[in-house]
Amino acid sequence: MVFMEKFKSFVKSNKRTFFVLVLGLISFFCFNVTKNGIGSEIFGWLRLWKYSSFLIVLLSFYILFLKGKRVILANITLIGLLVVILETALFFVLGMPSAFKKDFSIIPLEDDHMAKQVGMYYSPDSIYTDFKLTETNDTSFNVHYSIDHWNKRITPGYDSTKTDYALFFGCSIGFGYGLEDNQTLAYQVQQQSSNVNAYNFCMSSTGTNHMLALLKFRDLSKQVTEKNGSGYYIFFWDHIYRSIGTMKRYTDWLHSAPYYTMEDEKLVRKKTFKEGRPFISGMYERLYQTNIVKYFETDLPLALNDGHFDLVTEMILESKKEYEKQFGNDQFYLVFYPSYIAYKADEMRTFKSYLTKKKIKFIDLSHVIEYHGGYTLPGDGHPNAETNKLIANFLLQKKKKQQLK
Numbered sequence: 001m002v003f004m005e006k007f008k009s010f011v012k013s014n015k016r017t018f019f020v021l022v023l024g025l026i027s028f029f030c031f032n033v034t035k036n037g038i039g040s041e042i043f044g045w046l047r048l049w050k051y052s053s054f055l056i057v058l059l060s061f062y063i064l065f066l067k068g069k070r071v072i073l074a075n076i077t078l079i080g081l082l083v084v085i086l087e088t089a090l091f092f093v094l095g096m097p098s099a100f101k102k103d104f105s106i107i108p109l110e111d112d113h114m115a116k117q118v119g120m121y122y123s124p125d126s127i128y129t130d131f132k133l134t135e136t137n138d139t140s141f142n143v144h145y146s147i148d149h150w151n152k153r154i155t156p157g158y159d160s161t162k163t164d165y166a167l168f169f170g171c172s173i174g175f176g177y178g179l180e181d182n183q184t185l186a187y188q189v190q191q192q193s194s195n196v197n198a199y200n201f202c203m204s205s206t207g208t209n210h211m212l213a214l215l216k217f218r219d220l221s222k223q224v225t226e227k228n229g230s231g232y233y234i235f236f237w238d239h240i241y242r243s244i245g246t247m248k249r250y251t252d253w254l255h256s257a258p259y260y261t262m263e264d265e266k267l268v269r270k271k272t273f274k275e276g277r278p279f280i281s282g283m284y285e286r287l288y289q290t291n292i293v294k295y296f297e298t299d300l301p302l303a304l305n306d307g308h309f310d311l312v313t314e315m316i317l318e319s320k321k322e323y324e325k326q327f328g329n330d331q332f333y334l335v336f337y338p339s340y341i342a343y344k345a346d347e348m349r350t351f352k353s354y355l356t357k358k359k360i361k362f363i364d365l366s367h368v369i370e371y372h373g374g375y376t377l378p379g380d381g382h383p384n385a386e387t388n389k390l391i392a393n394f395l396l397q398k399k400k401k402q403q404l405k
Helices: 002-013 015-034 044-067 071-093 114-118 185-191 208-217 238-244 247-254 278-287 291-295 306-327 345-357 385-404
Strands: 126-133 139-147 164-170 196-200 228-235 258-263 266-272 332-336 361-364
Touching: 015 044, 044 071, 071 291, 114 208, 164 185, 164 208, 185 196, 185 385, 208 228, 208 238, 208 258, 208 306, 228 306, 238 247, 238 306, 247 278, 258 306, 266 306, 306 332, 306 345, 361 385
Parallel strands: 164 196, 164 228, 228 332, 332 361
Antiparallel strands: 126 139, 258 266
C-alpha cells in the first residue's frame, strides 16, 4: 500500500512526462500494427515514425528515472537514447532509405531432401540460363549451365576409356559462374590432362560447410567410374566468412545454410544457421538494416580469430576424411585460388598453420596472377575462360611437383 501511494504521488507530480510516455508507447504500438508482412517495403517515413516513437519513450523514461533518483536505470536509458539519436541522425545522412521485411523462415522439407541437408543445390536434369549486363548496358555474359541427374554441373568431353578422375568442390569460381560448360576450371583440367575425366561438384554462393554437407549427404563415388584420382577444393577466402555465417552473408543469402560448430573440441552439425544459433542469428536479423551498420559498413563478427580458423579447417579435415572413406585414397587438396577479397598476411599464415597442423594438403595458387580486367568477366569479378585455362596449367604443374617430392 505504501508503494502504491508513493507511485500515485510520483505519477501525479509528473503528469506531463507520463502523458508523453503514453503517447510514445501508443505511437510505437500503432507503428507495429501498420507494418506490412514478409517481403514488404517499410518506407522512410514509417521508419522515421518508429525512431520518433523510440526517442519519445526513451526520453520520458530517462526523465522519470532521474526524478526518481534511479541513477543506474537513468544511465542505461541514456545510453539507449544516444544510440537512437545516432541511428536517427544517420537515417537522414543516408537519405531516409526504406527497409525490407525479409523472410528468414526455414521451409519445412523431408529429412532426405538435398536442400535441407546441403542448403543449396541445382535441380537435376536441367539447364540454367544466366545473363548479365555491365553498368554501361553491354553484355557481360549470356551462358548456359547444364546440370546432370546428380545435381552437379556437366563437364563436356567425358571419355569412358580414361582411368583417372579429378573432383572439384567449391563455389561459383569452381562452378564457372558466367561461363559455358566447356570453359570451367574442371573442363580445363580435363583438357590439359591425358587420362582424366573431371567432375564439377561446385555450387555458386557456397562455403566449406556446403562441401562437407554434400559429402555427408551423398556417396559421390557412385557417380565416378574411374578408380584413381584426386579431389580439389577450390578455396576462396570468402569461404571462411560464409562458413561462420557472418551477419552480412547470413542476412543476404545464407540463413538456411548448414551450421557447424565446435563442442568439446569436436565438430558438430546443428541444422542451419537460422535454427542452430537462434540468439546470434536473431540479433543479426535485427541489426543488419540499421543505419549505424549501413553507414559504417559493419559486419559481425568484427574480425576473424583462431576459433574461426580452427572451425573452418576442421570442416575441411572432416571433408577430407569423407573423401578418403568414399574413394579410398588420400589425394585430397585444398587449392588456394587467386583472391580479390582482401585478407591480412598474418590471417593467411594462421590459416595455413591450422591446415599444416591437421595434415591437410594444399596447393597455393594465390599469387600466380594479380586480378585485373584481363582476367575477369566484363563488369564482374569472376574469372574468365582464359584465366581458368591458365590456373588449370599451374594446378597440374604444382600437383606434379608435390607428387615427385
